[in-house]
Amino acid sequence: MEFHYDLEQGSSDWLEKKHGQIGGTRAKLLYTKTDTLLIEMLAETIEPFDEDADESYKSDAMENGSNLEPQARIELEAYTGVHFKECGWIQSDNPIVGISPDGISDCETIQCEIKCPQPKAHIRMCLNDEIPREYTPQCVHAFIVNSKLEKLYFCSYRPENTLKPLFVKELTLGSYVNIGTDAKPVMKSVAEVVIMMDKAIAELQEQITESINKLNF
Numbered sequence: 001m002e003f004h005y006d007l008e009q010g011s012s013d014w015l016e017k018k019h020g021q022i023g024g025t026r027a028k029l030l031y032t033k034t035d036t037l038l039i040e041m042l043a044e045t046i047e048p049f050d051e052d053a054d055e056s057y058k059s060d061a062m063e064n065g066s067n068l069e070p071q072a073r074i075e076l077e078a079y080t081g082v083h084f085k086e087c088g089w090i091q092s093d094n095p096i097v098g099i100s101p102d103g104i105s106d107c108e109t110i111q112c113e114i115k116c117p118q119p120k121a122h123i124r125m126c127l128n129d130e131i132p133r134e135y136t137p138q139c140v141h142a143f144i145v146n147s148k149l150e151k152l153y154f155c156s157y158r159p160e161n162t163l164k165p166l167f168v169k170e171l172t173l174g175s176y177v178n179i180g181t182d183a184k185p186v187m188k189s190v191a192e193v194v195i196m197m198d199k200a201i202a203e204l205q206e207q208i209t210e211s212i213n214k215l216n217f
Contacts, residue, residue: 021097026040046212076112152172
């Protein structure tokens with residue numbers, strides 16, 4: 001496992017490092033039955049990195065979130081008492097798995113995942129007092145990548161909200177998350193999901209190898 005503290009998120013070097021990797025954003029595709037992830041990984045495995053062809057897109061909302069992230073990190077530090085430093089990329093022992101954390105503790109056992117959402121999304125999180133299901137794969141992925149990780153703080157930050165600008169939820173390997181749907185929830189511990197996803201990643205690696213051999217035939 002490697003921690004790349006000198007790698008600036010959003011830079012050309014960072015984009016190249018992520019090329020052909022299952023990162024936090026892409027992790028949700030591990031939970032689907034489609035071949036989308038296989039196709040994406042194959043394309044990036046076969047073709048070298050080309051910054052001009054990179055499909056990364058940043059909306060105005062995403063750009064706003066990036067601008068607010070440093071302040072959110074400060075607020076989260078005050079709330080938790082944990083100092084979070086920036087890290088460009090954590091490379092798992094698995095060569096196709098990594099993540100760009102929003103912050104990591106000096107001891108590298110605590111990470112944070114920061115969101116700066118729109119008004120309704122933030123209020124919904126505060127009222128429901130839970131991490132939205134769409135963010136579960138990304139949060140669990142932190143534990144898949146960082147074998148030292150003991151705790152992850154999920155944070156929603158919206159300074160315009162005068163009643164509750166900061167929403168924080170703590171995840172550990174013993175926490176339970178829903179990997180099903182709202183109508184048909186499937187509750188598993190984070191530790192159980194990590195084992196499931198490790199298996200899914202191993203199967204994907206086999207599929208990638210088989211597909212490359214098929215293309216070479």
